[in-house]
Amino acid sequence: MRVLDEYEPEEVTKSMTSAKCIRRVLEEFPDVMPAELPEDLPPRRRVDHAIEVMPGHDVGVTFLVLLGGYVWVKLFNSLTKRQILGQKLSRKIVHITSGLLFALCWPFFSVSPWARYLAALVPASNGVRLLVYGLGILKDDGLVKSLSREGDPRELLRGPLYYVVVLVFCTILFWRDSPTSIIALAMMCAGDGIADIVGRRFGSKKLLYNSDKSWAGSIAMFLFGFIVSLGCLWYFSFMGFYPFDLEAMGLQLAAVALAATLVESLPITNRLDDNLTVPLTTIILGLFLFPVKSTMTPLP
Numbered sequence: 001m002r003v004l005d006e007y008e009p010e011e012v013t014k015s016m017t018s019a020k021c022i023r024r025v026l027e028e029f030p031d032v033m034p035a036e037l038p039e040d041l042p043p044r045r046r047v048d049h050a051i052e053v054m055p056g057h058d059v060g061v062t063f064l065v066l067l068g069g070y071v072w073v074k075l076f077n078s079l080t081k082r083q084i085l086g087q088k089l090s091r092k093i094v095h096i097t098s099g100l101l102f103a104l105c106w107p108f109f110s111v112s113p114w115a116r117y118l119a120a121l122v123p124a125s126n127g128v129r130l131l132v133y134g135l136g137i138l139k140d141d142g143l144v145k146s147l148s149r150e151g152d153p154r155e156l157l158r159g160p161l162y163y164v165v166v167l168v169f170c171t172i173l174f175w176r177d178s179p180t181s182i183i184a185l186a187m188m189c190a191g192d193g194i195a196d197i198v199g200r201r202f203g204s205k206k207l208l209y210n211s212d213k214s215w216a217g218s219i220a221m222f223l224f225g226f227i228v229s230l231g232c233l234w235y236f237s238f239m240g241f242y243p244f245d246l247e248a249m250g251l252q253l254a255a256v257a258l259a260a261t262l263v264e265s266l267p268i269t270n271r272l273d274d275n276l277t278v279p280l281t282t283i284i285l286g287l288f289l290f291p292v293k294s295t296m297t298p299l300p
């Protein structure tokens, strides 16, 4: 029986996905354990190997992330109810953290083609929850208070609902195959979220073309959105999904962050919610600057 590194490179054709590679490796080397895989494999492939042989893995991860989302929002409900956090700040922290924490869970799903759809069930189920409480079918004052500006349940049907719809689309359309989805979520969650917090507090100098927005808020959005995008891209690169080359992508990322910041600053919020315009701008630009790649390159 050949050991792994006796695989001839041409035997691992370029068209093979990581799942096929690993399945072929497992067929050929059924007793290969992650510890015996070549040391220079990126961490992600070790997780792949383990996951490939664990049926029901994705269902378990989906359940854990769903539970995590419920607990996370419940935590801020409680902090708001006990007046430890103000309603506006609580809503913004949930806005900044929820979508990012959700995306950071993506690498723990398997390479199965169905993984993205299972993952999308998490924001989709939160969307159903927002509809049920936003339409008044059920009542939960704590949830409404922690996710709305003025405590009106119908507010859940705007910003928060658009937010989870964007999460569903980014998960299904892009998944881990392109940096675009990660950048879009970083700009929507971190960028738009920090603009509100910084802008309300330090935004005395308003923008010339929009007296509701400030220089401080927009500069904070650009800088924090750019930095969080870089951090997320580094994380997905560390997990083995695509290369992280600051020199190659830094300028393109700055251009995307600037475009999203400019769109957010426009006086169109009363008609078009930032939770739609910011990720949409990022995705349109990102598709040109960061082409969609296959999730993994075949094993060497």
Ligand SMILES: Nc1ccn([C@@H]2O[C@H](COP(=O)(O)OP(=O)(O)OP(=O)(O)O)[C@@H](O)[C@H]2O)c(=O)n1
Pocket: 091, 149, 159, 192, 195, 196, 197, 198, 199, 200, 203, 212, 213, 214, 215, 216, 217, 218, 221, 264, 265, 269, 274
């Ligand atoms: N570039 C920005 C963005 C926001 N703000 C401040 O943050 C407040 C809320 O910003 P806005 O974009 O209207 O909030 P949303 O993103 O719509 O968030 P939410 O709907 O969750 O309140 C603004 O009134 C303003 O005081 C700012 O100064 N500069």
Ligand SMILES: C/C(=C\CO)CCC[C@H](C)CCC[C@H](C)CCCC(C)C
Pocket: 065, 066, 068, 069, 070, 072, 073, 091, 092, 094, 095, 097, 098, 099, 101, 102, 105, 122, 123, 126, 130, 146, 147, 159, 160, 163, 164, 167, 275
């Ligand atoms: C108030 C919000 C937007 C308004 O601009 C954010 C709404 C958040 C959703 C109600 C909850 C989203 C939960 C995530 C999809 C899952 C998070 C899981 C993670 C492990 C915490």
